[in-house]
Structures are given as C-alpha cells and as structure tokens.
Amino acid sequence: MDRLVVDVPDFPEPGVVFKDITPLLADPEGFAAVVAALADAGRDADGTVVVDKVVGMEARGFILGAPAALALGVGFVPVRKAGKLPGDVHAVSYDLEYGQATLEVHCHAIAPGERVLLVDDVLATGGTVAATRDLVAACGAVTTGVAVLMELSFLPGRATIGAGGELDVTALSTV
Numbered sequence: 001m002d003r004l005v006v007d008v009p010d011f012p013e014p015g016v017v018f019k020d021i022t023p024l025l026a027d028p029e030g031f032a033a034v035v036a037a038l039a040d041a042g043r044d045a046d047g048t049v050v051v052d053k054v055v056g057m058e059a060r061g062f063i064l065g066a067p068a069a070l071a072l073g074v075g076f077v078p079v080r081k082a083g084k085l086p087g088d089v090h091a092v093s094y095d096l097e098y099g100q101a102t103l104e105v106h107c108h109a110i111a112p113g114e115r116v117l118l119v120d121d122v123l124a125t126g127g128t129v130a131a132t133r134d135l136v137a138a139c140g141a142v143t144t145g146v147a148v149l150m151e152l153s154f155l156p157g158r159a160t161i162g163a164g165g166e167l168d169v170t171a172l173s174t175v
C-alpha cells in the first residue's frame, strides 16, 4: 500500500506533507485490499459483524467508508462539511492539521444505541475523528471503532481521540 500513497510536500500549505491516496484508488487490487482490511475493523475475531453503521467523513472517508459498509452488509452514513445536508443536523466545529472546519450529520441517520465504525484515510491531529465521535454521540449512538489507512504518528491523534479504552483504533499503516 505504501508505494501507492504519495508524499506531496508543502500542500495545501507550507510545512505540511500531504498524503495523496489517489494512486491507491486508481489501483483496483490495492483499493480492494485496503477496503477489505478497513472493513475487518467492523468484525470480531470470529468474523461476526459487530457494528450497525459505518460513518465516513467528507470527502476521502466517503471513498473508503462506503465500500467498507457494503463489505460488512451495514448502512453507510456520510458526515459532511457544513451546509451540505438538507435535513435536521447535529454540528461540531473542530481543528485539523491545516485549518478549521465544521462537520454535520443528519440527526436521524444513526439510531440511539447503534454501534458505529468510523472510516477515513488519515488520522492526523485527531480533530476530525473527535468531532465525528461527538456527532455520533449526539445521535445517542456509540463509536466503537475507528479504521484509517494511515496514522501520522508525529501528531497526537491517538491521544486526542482517547484510543485504547473503549475505542478500538485500527491503522493499516503508521508513518
């Protein structure tokens, strides 16, 4: 997988090394392998599916999360940047490695008590995951797992989201 993710220095701003996953998405075998591995985070050791929904965060979390949901046979819920969802929403603002944003989810997209797997490409500061977990909680549901392609270990993402404890974090690669 690593050879299909390209480092782009100083994008989108000086000092950031951007992890470009578009070559991976263009490789059908690599793409299928990472989707299968991300979906495995929604199964227990016996292979039983243990989540009710997969949530993907706009935009790259859609590309990876939607096929992972299909692989698990559960519904997919998009968490979108502000102003894109037409129904009633819960909203949370947060910081990321290169800016600030607001994420939203439809209030009724996740039922109270449901177990949720978050899927995204990169865990950096953890701001996106932490905000999304808050949105899931606002729906009355619980985030039981997070699955990402890459974790940037020089940033405090794991600490920010409280990995360990009740939150199971799977990173296919750590850089």
Ligand SMILES: O=P(O)(O)OC[C@H]1O[C@H](OP(=O)(O)OP(=O)(O)O)[C@H](O)[C@@H]1O
Residues within 6 Å of the ligand: 057, 058, 059, 060, 061, 095, 096, 097, 101, 120, 121, 122, 123, 124, 125, 126, 127, 128, 129, 157
């Ligand atoms: O751990 P964090 O510091 O929050 O960073 C990780 C997030 O940043 C990127 O998304 P971005 O907001 O750039 O959106 P995009 O997928 O639309 O490019 C990436 O896809 C993650 O969602």
Ligand SMILES: Nc1ncnc2[nH]cnc12
Residues within 6 Å of the ligand: 016, 017, 018, 019, 020, 096, 097, 098, 122, 124, 125
């Ligand atoms: N360095 C990075 N590359 C790609 N996506 C990111 N999201 C946050 N930091 C990122």
